[in-house]
Amino acid sequence: MAKQDRAIRTRQSILEAAAVVFDERGYDAATITEILARAEVTKGALYFHFASKEELALAVIDAQLPAIPEPGERPVLSKMQELVDMGLIFAHRLLQDPLLRGSVRLTLEHGGTSLHRSTPFIGWTDLSTQVLVEGKERGEVLPHVVPSDTAELIVGAYAGINTMSQVVNQRADLERRAIVLYEHLMPSVAVPSVLARLDISPGRGARALAEIEKARVDSAEADATRLVTPAGV
Known part of the structure; x- marks a missing residue:
């Protein structure tokens, strides 16, 4: 259960960090590197939850x-x-x-x-x-x-x-x-x-x-x- 809770928190942190970068830069200019830095997670952690920048952006859109x-x-x-x-x-x-x-x-x-x-x-x-x-x-x-x-x-x-x-x-x-x-x-x-x-x-x-x-x-x-x-x- 603790592991699951941690995964949920990590996913949410990535979503929120990506949203900030997308809001500041737009989709085309935003980079995975910027999102990783903002979320303070590894590339492996990000790709565990989201297969691509497009999938991440769609998840941000769907959060509305x-x-x-x-x-x-x-x-x-x-x-x-x-x-x-x-x-x-x-x-x-x-x-x-x-x-x-x-x-x-x-x-x-x-x-x-x-x-x-x-x-x-x-x-x-x-x-x-x-x-x-x-x-x-x-x-x-x-x-x-x-x-x-x-x-x-x-x-x-x-x-x-x-x-x-x-x-x-x-x-x-x-x-x-x-x-x-x-x-x-x-x-x-x-x-x-x-x-x-x-x-x-x-x-x-x-x-x-x-x-x-x-x-x-x-x-x-x-x-x-x-x-x-x-x-x-």
Whole structure:
């Protein structure tokens, strides 16, 4: 078990180091030598987990979606709040998580044409579609809205503001740009009663993420209590 845990930690260290190098240099300019130096592991350790730079880059790209909370992971006022929170949490985490930044750099850059970059776009679109469908079933979404079309619009627009914010000021204003996007978009998506209750204020991403982390801790503590409490007590 200790050996397995060590292998998991080593793999994660390599992923995080690679993400930093990819974020700084891009796929084509990044080298295995730089990644090894950053991760402080041997070449054998790296190739034990990843057969090539391309496979390593794909693993970094694939790390993007699991970083985002699943729909329904915490109670929220509405599915449309959940939709907004997904984008605002992402903006918040992008400033703090090097693995996420590396994943986004690889997804959005135009070099390294051999990389299959569509996974995050498809994943984000599917996730947004799911939330919009559930919102429509609950009467939160305007009748004319086609969930899949709206999801594609949100994902595409978000990718655009993300790229622009990165180029202009290293994403220092990404939260503001995301807020402006949702302020303009959500009146065309949500029914007025739901729209009036949406929280799209500055700091919402951090607050929503804190709520999720607290819910996870509470759930883990409840599970632990059930395991140690004798039956019938």
